[in-house]
Amino acid sequence: MDRRFILQNYHYLIDCSAMTPEDAEKVYSQLQALYIFVDYVFQKPRTYALLIQDGEPELSSVFRPPDGCRVTPLQPR
Numbered sequence: 001m002d003r004r005f006i007l008q009n010y011h012y013l014i015d016c017s018a019m020t021p022e023d024a025e026k027v028y029s030q031l032q033a034l035y036i037f038v039d040y041v042f043q044k045p046r047t048y049a050l051l052i053q054d055g056e057p058e059l060s061s062v063f064r065p066p067d068g069c070r071v072t073p074l075q076p077r
Contacts, residue, residue, distance in 0.1 A: 007041070010049040010074050012059055017046045018068035027069055034062055049074075 016024035
């Protein structure tokens with residue numbers, strides 16, 4: 001399956017592949033505590049897709065990516 005198709009509905013791609021698995025899992029847990037839709041991107045280890053629902057905070061206001069973590073906007077919110 002084409003990864004772009006799978007991710008088309010998400011707002012952000014959070015790439016923690018440069019981090020240790022343990023540190024990347026901490027990022028996932030932090031995001032999951034704030035947002036309903038945080039999913040693993042199985043094609044790329046330690047990478048997550050985030051969809052922000054109405055009423056949830058904008059990512060930049062609650063999340064500062066740690067070293068080794070890169071946030072890429074996928075579509076405007």
